[in-house]
Amino acid sequence: MNVAINYTVAQITNYTGGKLLIYNDTIPSPGYIALDSRKISFPQATIFFGINTSHHTSNEFVEGLYEKGVRNFLLEDDQVALNKLKDANVIVVQNTIQALQKLAIHHRKSHDVLANGNKLPVIGITGSNGKTIVKEWLSQLLENDYSIIKSPGSYNSQIGVPLSVLNISSAHTLAIFEAGISTTGEMESLEKIIQPTIGILTNIGQAHDEGFKNGRQKINEKLALFLHSDYLVYSADDEETGKEVIGFHKKIKKVNNHLTLFSWGKNKGNSLQIRSINKKENTTQIDVVFKGKPLSISIPFIDDASSENAINCLCTLLILIKSQEKIISGFTSLHPITMRLELKQGINHCTIINDSYSNDLHSLSIALDFLVQQKQHLQQTVILSDILQSGKKPDMLYAEVALVLKQKKINRLIAIGPELFFHQKIFAYLSATHFFLSVSDFIKNISSLYFHDENILVKGARAFAFEEIVIALEQKVHQTVLSINLNAAVHNLKQYRQLL
DSSP: OOEEOOOOHHHHHHHHTOEEEEOOTTSOOOOEEESOTTOOSOGGGEEEEOOOOSSOOGGGGHHHHHHHTOOEEEESSSOSOGGGOTTSEEEEOSOHHHHHHHHHHHHHHHTSBOTTSOBOOEEEEESSBSHHHHHHHHHHHHTTTOOEEEOSTTOOSTTHHHHHHTTOOTTOSEEEEEOOOSSTTSHHHHHHHHOOSEEEEOBOOSTTGGGSSSHHHHHHHHHGGGTTOSEEEEESSSHHHHHHHHHHHHHTTTTOSOOEEEEEESSTTSSEEEEEEEEOSSOEEEEEEETTEEEEEEESOOSHHHHHHHHHHHHHHHHHOOOHHHHHHHHTTOOOOTTSSEEEEBGGGOEEEEEOSOOOHHHHHHHHHHHHHOOSOSEEEEEEEOOOSOSSOHHHHHHHHHHHHHHTTOSEEEEESHHHHHTGGGGTTSSEEEEESSHHHHHHTHHHHOOOSEEEEEEOOGGGOTHHHHHHHBOOOOSSOOOOOHHHHHHHHHHHHHHO
16 A cells, blocks of 8 residues: 655654755655555655565565666665665664554644644544444444545554554544554554544454464453543453453543443443343344343344444444434444455355454354354355464363364365365364365366355465455356445545545
């Protein structure tokens, strides 16, 4: 992603704590930041932030970028052949990612106050599951009341978060950012960048468990995002999460004595009490009590995860918007997020459930519940990838996977990945199993698997790129397909409105 900026080279040097090795005042100030040398659209107007990886140093690409017209560089060392960059600006820093974060921190602070004098409301979302869906649904629910800047896609990493925050402009009246961590110490830097005023702690699952000693440590690392927040929305029905949130609240009182906990759950003592969740054919009605008054919302989904995500959104809207009528009306028209429990028509009268974005035991269980709720076909097939970063020993992990598949009465398992391939004996009880080392192996053999008249759950970790499988199994209606990205069209319309 190329990020538009409005900073001079001197300002970037100052805000990142860098050193300006070469400076040419005839070069125009950069209008964009680029991190990927392959994706630069406007070379003359771009400053390249060179990030070193285990395979390449960014300096390998500098001369090629210079030949293409790039004249502004921020790099990690002075090993570049400076004599070949005479007509350029070169900033050197100790760590490019930290420099990017420092620039984002400055940018966030400079947009802390709106034109009317009020603070910019910033929603920070973290947790193991549901971050992106909650973010996208909040954007849908609030788009008529605010000019919103949000994380694109799942930009929630040490690099993705600063890139997201650097997109804030004076036209925005609400920001929604998600933050993801995989080990200890990472949230501290993300908190400084996002500085959320409203925090949402979504479901705590098993993703990235291996980066933490235990679940308690993981919860507390994620809670660090809300160190200076005004509100924190969380589910009190999860006892461990509720206990750690209350402990966190007490611990930070010297630093932040204005944090208000907004809990939701079945007990009366919660800020929002859940009275009932009733699933119908295609909708779920959620009845709650808020400040002693009953309130009901209806969502066009019937899975448990959607109910939980919708309740997190409802709590946030009750903080931001006072009109309950406005709040209620938006939930009925929520639409699904691409690659998250997305129903599609498949080949040979199959129904495809596309959940090819993440894979851990918790989200697998939710996806399987969604699968068994589909009544179109009797046959239930699961296409599953290895589960990454679970923190559990593989034997124990896949024994649990086998157990949950057995409980849900899955007829056929198609497993993809080296770990599943190695542990295939664990799944011997299933009547039909197929194991492949990679997606490409599966695609080569797809015709021999004969898919017909069945519900197929495609559940894979993002790294496996299971969208290729969905494309292969999806029903082809025409030889030529016109694809229109309505989300992009809405985004463009909002941009034009802001400029006008």
